[in-house]
Amino acid sequence: MAATPRLEIRNLTRRFDGRAVVDDVSLQVMPGQVTCLLGPSGCGKSTTLRMIAGVEMQDSGSIWVDGELICDTHFRIPPERRRIGLMFQDFALFPHLSVAENVAFGLTGSAGEKRARVETMLDRVNLRRFIDAWPHELSGGEQQRVALARALAPDPRIMLMDEPFSGLDNRLRDEIRDTTLSVLKDADAAVLLVTHEPDEAMRMADDIALMRHGKIVQQGAPYNIYNAPKDKEAVAFFSDINVIRGTVRGALTETPFGQFLAPGVPEGQEVEIVIRPQHLKIDFDRNGSGPLSTAQDGTPARGVVVRARFMGNESLVEFRMDHDGSIIKATVPNVFLPRPGKPLWLTIRRDRCFVFPAS
Numbered sequence: 001m002a003a004t005p006r007l008e009i010r011n012l013t014r015r016f017d018g019r020a021v022v023d024d025v026s027l028q029v030m031p032g033q034v035t036c037l038l039g040p041s042g043c044g045k046s047t048t049l050r051m052i053a054g055v056e057m058q059d060s061g062s063i064w065v066d067g068e069l070i071c072d073t074h075f076r077i078p079p080e081r082r083r084i085g086l087m088f089q090d091f092a093l094f095p096h097l098s099v100a101e102n103v104a105f106g107l108t109g110s111a112g113e114k115r116a117r118v119e120t121m122l123d124r125v126n127l128r129r130f131i132d133a134w135p136h137e138l139s140g141g142e143q144q145r146v147a148l149a150r151a152l153a154p155d156p157r158i159m160l161m162d163e164p165f166s167g168l169d170n171r172l173r174d175e176i177r178d179t180t181l182s183v184l185k186d187a188d189a190a191v192l193l194v195t196h197e198p199d200e201a202m203r204m205a206d207d208i209a210l211m212r213h214g215k216i217v218q219q220g221a222p223y224n225i226y227n228a229p230k231d232k233e234a235v236a237f238f239s240d241i242n243v244i245r246g247t248v249r250g251a252l253t254e255t256p257f258g259q260f261l262a263p264g265v266p267e268g269q270e271v272e273i274v275i276r277p278q279h280l281k282i283d284f285d286r287n288g289s290g291p292l293s294t295a296q297d298g299t300p301a302r303g304v305v306v307r308a309r310f311m312g313n314e315s316l317v318e319f320r321m322d323h324d325g326s327i328i329k330a331t332v333p334n335v336f337l338p339r340p341g342k343p344l345w346l347t348i349r350r351d352r353c354f355v356f357p358a359s
């Protein structure tokens, strides 16, 4: 028998002014699993989370926890009885309560039981020494960890997190994400994390649900979403892209970079070949000719360097292509800064490009 999901939403829809901002969304999260709802601003991520938390009502669809209905259009368990923990960016600590009182806020039981639970939770986030401190005596990252301890103290079955790290600076954010992830895994809650940052989703998620215009357009492990994206927008959400257009003739598309397979695409249909800048290869000009064509890299095409920038781990080089004047971007590890005007040859790694019918 298949395991029961900790959280399941079925066909959830929410309309505002006749527009479906969440449109027939279904999703399952298992205990101990982190699922990220990833998508651009306004795509309906927060509204989905708010319906699960019970602070927003859906127009249709249902929400289930451990196989039990907690909300549909006729029946509704109130938010405080759902055993759902919340961590939102603007969910600050209560400034007039000590760290211990903040963490104890949602707890029931005797004073001794509460104190023991507070100590356990502060141990988990490595902040026991601040138990009697005030929030203003803590750094931003420490406050965030206390907020995490507070959210997990009542042992929620589900944690909903809405951009919880966006108020932190970059370096601190990575550290807090890692701590948060290990504490969440220990707690065995099902976690639904909302973010518009692909890096955050890749770092935190077991499963990514890519959302656009109120719908989940693709769902899977980070590796699959990154390496088998469903459409051009899904590729572009994670990195810069280059797009080369062509027309299908006999299951192949002819381009200045050679032929590309376009399986299943009808004859005469225009396609877009999408390639990330790190998957182009750059080679030198040998008196007007480039490297030999190969099965793996196809045919080289010549371009002229427009500009080159050092980015830290890599260099980004922009080319104006000889064949049509289009701009192609390529990244190279370490330092590679050819001067503008220099002719170079580019090839496209066949195994790393994506071919989609043109939109």
Ligand SMILES: Nc1ncnc2c1ncn2[C@@H]1O[C@H](COP(=O)(O)OP(=O)(O)OP(=O)(O)O)[C@@H](O)[C@H]1O
Residues within 6 Å of the ligand: 016, 017, 021, 039, 040, 041, 042, 043, 044, 045, 046, 047, 048, 196
């Ligand atoms: N109470 C409301 N009344 C009318 N429109 C709303 C309401 N709440 C949300 N919306 C609209 O629904 C859409 C989705 O909003 P939502 O906050 O769910 O998006 P989001 O993906 O979380 O975006 P962000 O990352 O910017 O928070 C937006 O266009 C928003 O303006």
